[in-house]
Amino acid sequence: MFASRIRTLSILTALLALLIMTGCVAAAPAADSGDMAADEMAGEGYPEEMIIGMGALPVTLVGNTVPSLQSRIFSKLLYDTLAVLNEETGAIDPVLLESMELVDDLTVRIVIKQGIEFHNGEKLTAPGLAKSFELLRDADPQKFTWSFRQLNDYESYEVIDDYTMEFTLLEPIDRWANLFANHMPLAPDHLEAVGLDGYIEEPVGTGPYKFSSWQRDSYITLERWQDYPGGVPVIEKVTFRHMPEAAVRVAALQSGEIHIAAHVPPDQIESLTAAGFELYAGDSMQSMYVGINIYGRNEILNDVRVRQAMLYSVDLDGMWNTIAGGFGTKLDCQIVAPGGFGYNPDVQTYPYDPEKAKALLTEAGYPDGFTITGSATTGRYFRDRTFMEALAAQWAQVGIIVEMEYPESSVWLQELIDQTLPPIMNIGLNWYLADNTTSMWGPVGDSSPDPEFLEMRAAKSVIADPVEREAVVKDIAAYICDNAQALHAYTIPALYALSPGLPELTFSKSFEIFIPTE
Structure with a gap:
């Protein structure tokens, strides 16, 4: 076998x-390595x-700018982060930091390790690190996707000495350490000399x-x-x-x-x-997500019956087995897989029922279906284009014609940041940051016009107790599923x-x- x-x-x-x-x-067992020279694989085998x-x-x-796969x-090869998510304990452990602590409900103090150097010889210090945070704070929000906006989840910061900083939080929150788990310091002198555009072309890390x-x-x-x-x-x-x-x-x-x-x-x-x-x-902890009317701008998709019809018309079991080969984990109408923070066992995938989908479309006033545009990535995620083509084919069987566009990856990403994608789009979302609402629901969480969703999101953001916060996360997952605001397929293998x-x-x-x- x-x-x-x-x-x-x-x-x-x-x-x-x-x-x-x-x-x-x-x-692995030895075998013919084709064009690779034998001496290239000599020594330790690397x-x-x-x-x-x-x-x-x-x-x-x-x-720090675009958190794509x-x-x-x-x-992660070029940069170290200030802190790291520990795979065994779930805690956030210091990496470039000597320590980080909550001084009081609103104050976090970090101490940077001494002797850390960038590739160009610059030293990592608190005044220099402040420039990295300043870059994120002052930059155009449209240049940053949602999961890195958590790096701005504070009111202000202060440099105490060469290796110490203090951050004042917006509200008392339990997840304050998330501020540092994704932050990759930039070499301050190099950044000042070349600017962000120059840094993109000539990056320097630790x-x-x-x-x-x-x-x-x-x-x-x-x-x-x-x-x-x-x-x-x-x-x-x-x-x-x-x-x-x-x-x-x-x-x-x-x-x-x-x-x-x-x-x-x-x-x-x-x-x-x-x-x-x-x-x-x-x-993996990345989920294949399909947004349905992600910006709330399409009149047809504003009808919840239409969105529900789109979910009833999809055979997710079949797609998971044929496209993903049964690898990964099939999701239950929510971004979080079983066992993850915020997973709601009461939320389940819409059953495959094309006849019910057609009935809902008729009830909504579209007995013959309708035509809409969509956008899909190619090669950015595991079998992404194949997945979206299969999805469009299943929707077509109930009369929903999705005319798919397949832009170049860089074009797609810019449209994502500019919020100019069509109402149907796919993306891989990381659910290991499910404790951060805007990361967890991507375009839905970042640009939803739904006032009830926004109210729940706002309530969650100020809950310090993790048990109470998880309960709200579960409620949000149920709300998104009931309102068919997204299709969650499976974790990406x-x-x-x-x-x-x-x-x-x-x-x-x-x-x-x-x-x-x-």
Whole structure:
């Protein structure tokens, strides 16, 4: 059975660790590696340059600006964060911080570790860190997507001394440490010299790899930083190649052009494992989400009966099994998977019932259906275009014609930020930040015109007690499902294929690749 040869990532309900760490996975069986030279795989078995085929590349190299999947994979090699989500305990642990504490209900004090350097030799200090927070505070909100607006979830900050800062919160909240779990400090002098636009082109961080070169929509290359305090990475260079089509990534892996193919189609697993390739298969904390009338601007979709008809007309069980191959976790009409913070066991997926969908459309005044536009990504998420094409085909069976657009990844992302996407769109949302309402519901949470939803969201944001807050999160999940404001399909599977001979690489549930150090 080929499944015995697939490395399975453990299913964790705790939050993710985002540090580079030593993996613990055994090497794959030896096999022909195609174009890769034999001496390239010599020594410890690691190539001098590891090439990863990606469905899409980030449009910015500043980790704080756009929290896309591609940015996360890249940025966790280039940047360290102030703190990290611990996958075992669910706590937020300091990384670049010596300590962080709640002084009183509204005051948080952080102390920065001394001796931390950026790749260009600048020191990490409190006055310099303040410039990173100032950048986020003063920047145009349209340049930042919702999940990083939590970094501005405070009233003010004050530099106490060279290594100490204090933040005044907007309200007493239990999740104050979230301020630091995603923050990636920027080199202050470099930022001042080149500005944000220049920093995007020439990023400087504190992580184990430093920037080498970037050709937009083609590749990004990083090279290891010899002075990284956590140890020198065993791989000298890491290159991310832009390969939107899964078939192209698989072919490149088989020919030896790349070492790792991301988002491998499930129907390729058996043939790849039979040929000696290593497969990593696991669940993730990213959910395949489809927004329905995300900005509330479409008159037809303003009718809840129409939105409910769209959910009744979808066979999610069939799509999960055929498109995701049964990998990941099928969701229950909510973004959170079972066991996650805010999961509501009383909320269940709409059953597949095309006749009920047609009846609802007739009741709403659309017996012959209607036509609407939609937008879908290609290669940004696991089998995203295939998923949206199948979804449109099922809607068409009840008379709902969704004319899909498939823009380039950078165009789609800019339209997302500008809130100019069509009323139907897909995105991968990370539910490990479900304690942050705007992260949890993406475009719905960020731009919903629904006053009842906005009232619940506002109430949740000031509840300090986690039990009480989770109860509100569950109520919001039920409200979104009852009103059919989104389709939540399944958690996006993490399926990576590796060339034979790559030892000790492991992957997180947020798709980061962990490279050992020596």
